[in-house]
Amino acid sequence: MPDRRDTSWVPSRVEDAPLVSGNGRFLDDVDPLPGTLTAAVVRSTQPHARIRSVDLSRARAHPGVAAVIGPDEVLAALRPFPLSTGAPMHYFPTGTDKVRFVGEPVAVVVASDRYTAEDAAELVTIDYEPLDVVIGARAALAEDAPLLHEAAGSNVATDRTFSFGGVDEAFAAAAHVVEGEYDFPRYSSVPMECYSVIADWRADGVEAWANFHGPFTMVPVMAGALGIPTSALRLHVPADIGGSFGIKAGIYPYVVLMALASKHSGTPVRWTEDRVEHLLASSSGADRAMRFAAAVDTDGTITALRADLVDNVGAYLRPPEPSTLYRCFGNITGPYRIPAVEIRARAVVTNEMPTGLNRGFGGQQLYFGLERLMDAVADVTGLDVLEVRRRNLVAGFPHETATGGVYDSGDYAAALDLAVANADMDELRARQEAARADGAFYGIGVALVVDPSGTNIGYVGLATPAEDRKPGRDKSGSTEHVRISVDVQGVVTVMLGSVPQGQGHATVARQVAAQRLGLPVDKVRVVVDMDTSTTPWTVTSGSYSSRFAPLVTSAVVQAADRIATTIRAAASTMLDAAPGDLELVDGTVRAPDGTSVQFRHAAGVVHWDPTSLPEGTSARLYEEAAFTPRETRAATQDDRINSSLCYGFVAEIVAVRVDPATLEISIDRVSSVHDAGTVLNQQLLDGQVHGALVHALGGAMYEEFTYAPSGQPTSGTFLDYLCPTSAEIGYDLRTDHVVSPSPLTPLGAKGCGEGSSMSFPVAFANAVADALAPHGVEITSLPLHGEVLHHLLTTQPEEKTAWR
Structure with missing residues (x-):
């Protein structure tokens, strides 16, 4: 045994010992209340249908069943969840008038054990009137698209346009106007432990346990739906929640639903989601259709940017959405000096799983479009992809963006130079030249991103026009x-x-x-x-x-x-x-x-x-x-906002090889340089960088929630929803750091957990585009794998659905 007076024995991560020894404290390990019964959720098999009737009688009569609740019980006891916008798109924890995606809860059975609950759940009879479906962001914009929420009169849940600086003038005077349309996929970050809830409805309020990582803006949302004050909702979260990366912010409907089930059964109720349920109906990151345009001078300087962003939030605009649209509002120009910006930001509803947070949310989508556009600017101007970025980089700090973001510190040029040096670009170019001489594909991609941290929740207010924001009801702060x-x-x-x-x-x-x-x-x-x-x-x-x-x-x-x-x-x-x-x-x-x-x-x-x-x-x-940093204030009347407290930086270079026979893509080398301010713990920072790269690899090459035209999900198991494993991480990884302490935090630290999840997908796409450039192939979407490359190399580009 170590000498306990010698602190050198203390492990560098105090969290690890319980986890690797099987002594973690997950919700399934917790049994806080005697007499707790088990719930099973009855889910919709229809992507879009009116609920004619729900017959719960046979399930209620099944031996061992304590309670069964359905739409009538939900409507009688619960209020719609409060939304971030005024859109008339009511959201309850179950379908009530309609179901709007496959997997949406319709009823809950509470029984003595899970086996009994699931047997009884099969006895619930639901009479549906099937309706036409709409899948995908562009399809939702069509004038004849089926309406998910008739009261709204449209599938557009929020639509705002912003303009900062002389955008029209810059485009009129531009030597080049460079445009591109891009699509970012719908994917998630699959946790080891799925959703889990224990709820107890009591006379004085609700006490619940959930593997819920927040944000705690969801606590008043839950209390609002339950019709109780926040002080009457007591929520416990165990020390170990089995991973999340954002998606467990979406567990709150089930906390409310199980609380209602507890009220009807008269006992505490436990529910644990299985993997099929999770892949079917938990939460995912938003897929985005986007159009970018840049006004460019003859020397490659970008003078203005236009962005049209359409997020597919699934069946409901549920909180905290439309966060994905606005989280990166202050850094929408990335690391570039762009003085004029115009943005149209829309969120649309479709017959798909609702969305929420996913590691790097907002940044993943934004930078895929912006950094693909930068490659297009290089192509139009004849400049090298590195050079066109260098000419536009922010150089002085603090730097205020056109949209109100204030970049606190950095040395973007130094980070880029370090990433280039570590990548050994001369060697990579030589490999590319040799591969092309052999008829093979080899490409090198780069991405530069500003990594926001310490979110200012005031950005959510941008979804509401300034004139409609209620006085004294502003939101701000970190x-x-x-x-x-x-x-x-x-x-x-x-x-x-x-x-x-x-x-x-x-x-x-x-x-x-x-x-x-x-x-x-x-x-x-x-x-x-x-x-x-x-x-x-x-x-x-x-x-x-x-x-x-x-x-x-x-x-x-x-x-x-x-x-x-x-x-x-x-x-x-x-x-x-x-x-x-x-x-x-x-x-x-x-x-x-x-x-x-x-x-x-x-x-x-x-x-x-x-x-x-x-x-x-x-x-x-x-x-x-x-x-409480004073720099994170509410949005101004002209819609400018410093949407985060701190802004780090990532420079990433990715080299890929494509097998000419099988079109299998293999990553050859990754050079990743991060500036997260003062490094508080090098081991943990490295772990965050490596982890973000793996998550990003999933979305870049493997992971995607897909749907058939009928609205049925086609990625409901790990046979179809592929996740990267250690076998896919065998590339040459070179990571490094530049340190630019933030003047806004006592330790000079910034966040570092999401950077590569934002930068890697587009750096990878840029590398694949470079590999296929001799064949005239354009990369406008993810994920990329052999099947996609075969389609791109053998067919003409498909016309995208026209936007309104």
């Missing part, structure tokens, strides 16, 4: 709360409200608190499981949009520094020195003359002898801090 306490033995406890999903929040929070308090890390413990009645959180809390590094750690710093002030004051009574002269180091409080006392002894003074403290010193070692 607040995160942290609490820190010190016990009588000097052990520090840090309580977070960020609800991690595997990123290592406890490891970094412990490290930061220990550094600020001059303690060994084993004297700091971190609590990450969430209980909304006791854990510090705000509406903005949650592990989404790379919030932890810039926001949560900043709150840790503030709270720890307040604790340090009290410890110094207590130690000053023992050392006969001014508190301001004392230093916290190595578990002690040290005076200028070299004398010192143990940190725990100073803490003991506060606990045991508070009357000896200096006048004005509070006898408490419990501090709460709310880091």
